[in-house]
Amino acid sequence: MMNVLFDSLFLAQAKRLPQAQQRKLSRLIAILRENIYDTRLHTKKLGPPLEGQYSFRIARDWRVIFYFLTESEIFLTRVKHRKDIYR
Numbered sequence: 240m241m242n243v244l245f246d247s248l249f250l251a252q253a254k255r256l257p258q259a260q261q262r263k264l265s266r267l268i269a270i271l272r273e274n275i276y277d278t279r280l281h282t283k284k285l286g287p288p289l290e291g292q293y294s295f296r297i298a299r300d301w302r303v304i305f306y307f308l309t310e311s312e313i314f315l316t317r318v319k320h321r322k323d324i325y326r
Contacts, residue, residue, distance in 0.1 A: 241272045242312040249303075249315045256301065256318065264297050264318065271295065275313070289325065292316075 253264060270277050280295040285304070292306045302324045304317045317324060 240311075241275055243268060243272055244308065244312065244314045246314065246316045249318055252318045256297075260297050260301050264301075264303070267295065267297060267303075268315075271313075285325075294324070 253261065256264065267280060270279055275293075276282050282293055282295045285292045285294055289304065292304055294302045294304050296302055297318070300321050302319065302321050303315055304324060305313050305315045308314050
């Protein structure tokens with residue numbers, strides 16, 4: 240099982256998500272803890288300038304960025320609309 244840690248910026252951004260995305264994010268984090276590459280997450284390894292980080296999809300337009308601290312620990316850093324998150 241993956242240990243998931245949250246950046247304070249991530250928590251602040253998550254509180255501003257629409258209610259439907261907040262509920263789905265909660266369910267997806269539970270899936271993430273079990274299998275980071277579950278197909279429902281659409282996990283992707285990111286390229287420059289975000290190399291070494293990954294993203295997963297909440298909904299078509301909402302993404303979460305994270306990275307591995309250790310093999311069994313990840314750190315969620317940001318959650319934003321896809322038009323803004325990769326900047």
